[in-house]
Amino acid sequence: MSVLRNLTSGLRTLFHKEEVEQEMDEELRGFLDAAMKEKMRSGMNHAEALRAARVEMGSVDAVKEEIRTSVWESTLETLWQDVRYGLRQLKRNPGFTAVAVITLALGIGATTAIFTVVNAVLLRPLPYPHPEELVYVQKNLPPPYGINPYAGNREFAAWRNQSRTLMPVAVYMYTWFDLTGGGEPERITCGLATASFFALLGVRPALGRTFLPQEDRPGGPPVAILSYALWKRRFGSDPSVVGRGVNLDDKTYTVVGVLPATFVIPDQYKIDYALWVPLAESETGAGPFRIVRVIGRLKPGIALRTAQSELDTIFQAILRGRAKMSIVLSPWQEQITEKFRLSLFLFLGAVSFLLFIACVNVANLLLSRAATRQKEIAVRLTVGAGRRRIVRQLLTESLLLALLGGILGLALAHWGKDLLVAFISPNLPALEPIGLDYRVLGFSLALAMVTGIAFGLVPALHASGVSLNEVLKEAGRSGAEFRSGMLLRNLLTICETALAMALLVGGGLLFKSFLRVRGIDTGFKSSHILSLTIDLTLSKYPTAKDQARFFQQVLKGIKNIGGVQSVGGSGCPPLGGRTNSQSELAVEGRSEKIPLTFVAKVSPDYFRTMRIPLIWGRYFGEGDREGSPSVAMVNESFARRNFPGEICVGRKVESWVRKNDWLTIVGVVGDVRSWMDREPDPEIYLPYLQAAEPYMTFLVHNRKPKTL
Amino acid sequence: MPDKSSGLVQGTLDMLILRTLALEPMHGYGIALRIEQISRGVFRVNPGSLFPAFRRLERQGWIKPEWRPTENNRRAKYYLLTERGRKQLKAETAEWGRQIAAITRIMEIVD
Numbered sequence: 091m092s093v094l095r096n097l098t099s100g101l102r103t104l105f106h107k108e109e110v111e112q113e114m115d116e117e118l119r120g121f122l123d124a125a126m127k128e129k130m131r132s133g134m135n136h137a138e139a140l141r142a143a144r145v146e147m148g149s150v151d152a153v154k155e156e157i158r159t160s161v162w163e164s165t166l167e168t169l170w171q172d173v174r175y176g177l178r179q180l181k182r183n184p185g186f187t188a189v190a191v192i193t194l195a196l197g198i199g200a201t202t203a204i205f206t207v208v209n210a211v212l213l214r215p216l217p218y219p220h221p222e223e224l225v226y227v228q229k230n231l232p233p234p235y236g237i238n239p240y241a242g243n244r245e246f247a248a249w250r251n252q253s254r255t256l257m258p259v260a261v262y263m264y265t266w267f268d269l270t271g272g273g274e275p276e277r278i279t280c281g282l283a284t285a286s287f288f289a290l291l292g293v294r295p296a297l298g299r300t301f302l303p304q305e306d307r308p309g310g311p312p313v314a315i316l317s318y319a320l321w322k323r324r325f326g327s328d329p330s331v332v333g334r335g336v337n338l339d340d341k342t343y344t345v346v347g348v349l350p351a352t353f354v355i356p357d358q359y360k361i362d363y364a365l366w367v368p369l370a371e372s373e374t375g376a377g378p379f380r381i382v383r384v385i386g387r388l389k390p391g392i393a394l395r396t397a398q399s400e401l402d403t404i405f406q407a408i409l410r411g412r413a414k415m416s417i418v419l420s421p422w423q424e425q426i427t428e429k430f431r432l433s434l435f436l437f438l439g440a441v442s443f444l445l446f447i448a449c450v451n452v453a454n455l456l457l458s459r460a461a462t463r464q465k466e467i468a469v470r471l472t473v474g475a476g477r478r479r480i481v482r483q484l485l486t487e488s489l490l491l492a493l494l495g496g497i498l499g500l501a502l503a504h505w506g507k508d509l510l511v512a513f514i515s516p517n518l519p520a521l522e523p524i525g526l527d528y529r530v531l532g533f534s535l536a537l538a539m540v541t542g543i544a545f546g547l548v549p550a551l552h553a554s555g556v557s558l559n560e561v562l563k564e565a566g567r568s569g570a571e572f573r574s575g576m577l578l579r580n581l582l583t584i585c586e587t588a589l590a591m592a593l594l595v596g597g598g599l600l601f602k603s604f605l606r607v608r609g610i611d612t613g614f615k616s617s618h619i620l621s622l623t624i625d626l627t628l629s630k631y632p633t634a635k636d637q638a639r640f641f642q643q644v645l646k647g648i649k650n651i652g653g654v655q656s657v658g659g660s661g662c663p664p665l666g667g668r669t670n671s672q673s674e675l676a677v678e679g680r681s682e683k684i685p686l687t688f689v690a691k692v693s694p695d696y697f698r699t700m701r702i703p704l705i706w707g708r709y710f711g712e713g714d715r716e717g718s719p720s721v722a723m724v725n726e727s728f729a730r731r732n733f734p735g736e737i738c739v740g741r742k743v744e745s746w747v748r749k750n751d752w753l754t755i756v757g758v759v760g761d762v763r764s765w766m767d768r769e770p771d772p773e774i775y776l777p778y779l780q781a782a783e784p785y786m787t788f789l790v791h792n793r794k795p796k797t798l
Numbered sequence: 799m800p801d802k803s804s805g806l807v808q809g810t811l812d813m814l815i816l817r818t819l820a821l822e823p824m825h826g827y828g829i830a831l832r833i834e835q836i837s838r839g840v841f842r843v844n845p846g847s848l849f850p851a852f853r854r855l856e857r858q859g860w861i862k863p864e865w866r867p868t869e870n871n872r873r874a875k876y877y878l879l880t881e882r883g884r885k886q887l888k889a890e891t892a893e894w895g896r897q898i899a900a901i902t903r904i905m906e907i908v909d
Contacts (some may be wrong), residue, residue, distance in 0.1 A: 113875070117875045120826070121827045124874075147844070152846060153846050225863070461804070501817045
């Protein structure tokens, strides 16, 4: 109750200042009168009584001041006074103000801009209900493979059936289809999802519905959900699209729904799924092995670790000790942002260095300016302002500067953010548009405040510590010694230089690393190489034989073009964006399987064309074809990791396409780097004539660089 | 009364004012005079401490101001003790008694 009374009383003082002042005067006058009367009663005459009463009371103004400062609203008033005074000072020195504000704006603006990105990527929760419950399942492979973001359909089925900690478990993957009918045929990336997937994300379709459980099983009816973009682009936003058919790889799928425009999967893969079809995984997970991305939602009350050990137990039961792997469960947001976290924080750290430099700069400016205000401060001290009051007032000026700098900085950040985002967004996960939200605003306000105090406090303390005597003695003399704070300013300059050096050195080192990455030996020579990728529609080339024959013709045709020195083909060329991998590769004579190997189907001249050196054995030849003994080639890393100290040429590994078909390793080639920041992965190559796929990238080495 | 920076002193003044007003409503000088007289000159309150105290007590809701007309057509600000003020006075009196007893005990030990 007293708080309310305090508040209303204080407000009255602020808004009815005249009235309150008058009342105070009246009361004090009454006090004086009563004192006089009392003194006259005890015998003094009028004049004596008056004087005695006045002495007793002391200075009326002093009393009024005491009364005034005893309540909270006076602090507000003095603050307001300080602000007005500060603004006047700033206006009187426009040059100084401009320089300081711009310096601060650059520092605060840059920091805010980076924070905007940090906020959008790391701090903002995923745009789904209860995003903290969403988890992502990964496999932990034995070193040196590490964490792998894919699981297998077998274990997924087991988790779906048995897990009691995750509800639901869902999968999303991608594949490619040829979309025909209703326009130009186009090859689209399409998503595979379980019926639980959309439910897990709490997505409500814009039209129609999502998958039913009976559609999400092998042999279920072919249905599809369109993305908003595809619906708009290809179907003209036709509201009656539900129920229509769409042709994928010459098979008709019925459209059951359309996703809302806002639907986007905020992961690091940033795949644009044109439409979705059911994953249609069997209950037991039997059937051909495929990799899947598994996500789930923790049941309320279940801890992450509990769920992880449950999934791991189920997984180990499936593995039955055949391979050493375990399950890692992480919050989905963490899994997505993992890669970016370090670099984003480094970025933030670097830019705060910049801000620090700006602060030191402005502090220096303030110190120099304070030197010229010595007299003013000295006079104020003499009149009776406490040191605290002066410091408060100087600090208010600094905060004003910081606020102005902050506002300008925020504006700079807002305008520059598009540029920044365009520059670094390839390195960021797919997100809703990065922008200024309340968190960013709060951050830059707080930043401005802290900055203001940081650069303002020291100069304020320093300036207010003026010795009255010295300054007043100097009155009259011009530019003589004064409390120059030379030492302090020198210190600040040293600080600033050090910070700037640190930034420069850091930047230089980063740049050097960048150059080094560029210069890394990729293992092949890409000069004078042109590439062409062909994806075959399964309907026209259904079998491996058809595909192999087609590619054979293409290779022959390209070879005959004038100017072509050699041509090679690979299903998964280096840095080509497509990778295939095989887990659990069996080796003849060994019980333990090789956990992870990357696979590529290549033509005989591939290695020669890419100038990948042959280390041991032989290249594939035209003799390695359908009907001939199954062969394979491996790269150095594979040989080193899996056959350390032995010769692997001549050893056999088991084909994963045809059981009991053993591939003889006939050659070892040099490593090719797929990633710049890792050791090369072990790879195994198969001749395309023995194991064709419906896609191939042709790499043409041409002599004359222009004519092709 | 010495400076009001000592918390105990400020609290004591508040209590004395409340006690004075418990007898009858008074104006500023009256309260100062009463305190000086009854304490036989030990406590002489100056307006610099008195009036801020009035503000404080007012804000707490323990006293209530009232303007009353005086002779010569002026008005004087009288203060009344409120119900809450009365309760507060009782509480503070009890606490004061406790403190006094404790101090006395300690002072009597030292010999």
